[in-house]
Amino acid sequence: MEKIGFIGCGNMAASIIGGMVSGDFDPKIIYATDSDNAKLADISEKFGINTLNSNAELVSVCDIVVLAVKPQVMHDIIDALSPEIRNLKNKLYISIAAGIKQSTLKRWIGENATVIRTMPNTPSLIGKGVTGIYAEQNTASEKVEKTIQIMSAVGTDIIVKEERLLDTITAISGSGPAYYFMVMEVMIDSAIGLGLDKESATKAVIGTALGAAAMAQAQINETAPAALRKNVTSPNGTTEKAIASFQADGIGTVFDKAVNAAYSRSQELADDFDKVK
Ligand SMILES: NC(=O)c1ccc[n+]([C@@H]2O[C@H](COP(=O)([O-])OP(=O)(O)OC[C@H]3O[C@@H](n4cnc5c(N)ncnc54)[C@H](OP(=O)(O)O)[C@@H]3O)[C@@H](O)[C@H]2O)c1
Known part of the structure; x- marks a missing residue:
């Protein structure tokens, strides 16, 4: 079973995790970190998921890493991971951050990483969201499928074939x-x-x-x-x-x-x- 980790366990991550565990996902395969230990302990108790003390440990342990921090802190968080860890082979990174391009994230993380960018909206917080999903054309279909499965925990998914269409999604379902x-x-x-x-x-x-x-x-x-x-x-x-x-x-x-x-x-x-x- 692939392990799925969340860096950042705020409103959106908690909603996705909640949707996942009330659906088909076993909480034992879900991991999370957060800078706020009390928030992390609450989420762990509520959903029965695992918590880790560092983002580096989470990236090492998990096959899929959901980047669920605010866009403004994303670069520093990725930069704080050593290049060896963040660029480990076969990792799938799923970003839910507004406004950071797939190509930008890939440049920050490293060439070995598969990065799929998603754009959820606020009603995702009550399981009625719309999420745009963009993956580069050469992305393995099972990685895209996994992303769809994770994001459909909070609503409807729309797959777009060009990244600029995530700006359209932002202007329609995001705003x-x-x-x-x-x-x-x-x-x-x-x-x-x-x-x-x-x-x-x-x-x-x-x-x-x-x-x-x-x-x-x-x-x-x-x-x-x-x-x-x-x-x-x-x-x-x-x-x-x-x-x-x-x-x-x-x-x-x-x-x-x-x-x-x-x-x-x-x-x-x-x-x-x-x-x-
Ligand atoms: N909420 C929405 O409706 C919505 C819609 C579309 C997209 N998004 C995207 O979803 C992402 C998360 O948004 P959100 O509303 O869930 O934000 P949030 O509630 O602020 O959650 C982010 C969490 O990340 C934690 N964090 C900060 N630095 C960290 C670090 N170094 N390591 C681990 N965790 C860290 C924060 O802790 P502290 O509070 O202690 O800083 C916070 O708990 C954003 O990128 C946003 O663009 C959100």
């Missing part, structure tokens, strides 16, 4: 929860403006978002969201008036511009990390 939260915010404000109290407005908006998402999910293979929208839009009815108003105000352009701004920023951040030697 996307905030777009939906913002739509909820403004709809709650409108509901309050039309007389509902705050509690009722919030319940109505969140319940509607959940219901609409569940309908779209249930019919994902048969009906596109556009068809679902048309089905609930009766001629000359209330929905038609609202949709016409959104379209007249250029809702498509507004969203497209925002998503493109997030995409460009994702590329800029990745370029900044790439400058670190």
Whole structure:
């Protein structure tokens, strides 16, 4: 059984480990380190996984190393491992860090390493995430499969064939929860403006978002969201008036511009990390 180690045991790693052990993974094959010993002890007790005292020991012991620290400390953590240890043959490194390119990580770790880059999003913390996964074309399929298996512990995986598409994933599912939260915010404000109290407005908006998402999910293979929208839009009815108003105000352009701004920023951040030697 391959051993899987997590460097960094914060929010995201804890969610992935939780998903793994409640699925098919034996906690005995999972290892973790963290700079906070109390956090590590809690996670070990909760999930029955192994803990280690150093990142070097974790990399030596584990076949798969999940890099789950904040992007800002990633370089220093990799740099602190000796080149012999981090460049051991046949290791698979899976990064969940936002904004650090696969090629940048590979340069920091070493040429022997296989590095697969993933981009999860915040709903992964409750098992309802979307994770983009990018592996170089020559990556062994069993390593890609293993990564899919690990990341699907916290939701849905989307495999992309070019690394730049992880910037697209970042702009859609990475930043996307905030777009939906913002739509909820403004709809709650409108509901309050039309007389509902705050509690009722919030319940109505969140319940509607959940219901609409569940309908779209249930019919994902048969009906596109556009068809679902048309089905609930009766001629000359209330929905038609609202949709016409959104379209007249250029809702498509507004969203497209925002998503493109997030995409460009994702590329800029990745370029900044790439400058670190
Ligand atoms: N949370 C999200 O929604 C989300 C979404 C997409 C991607 N991500 C990515 O996931 C990664 C982790 O994010 P997170 O939210 O889980 O962060 P987090 O809660 O801060 O977890 C990172 C953990 O790493 C520990 N750490 C720091 N230095 C370490 C070292 N030298 N050795 C071992 N552990 C060390 C931190 O300990 P201290 O607290 O003591 O520093 C912390 O417990 C990030 O790269 C982020 O970009 C997160």
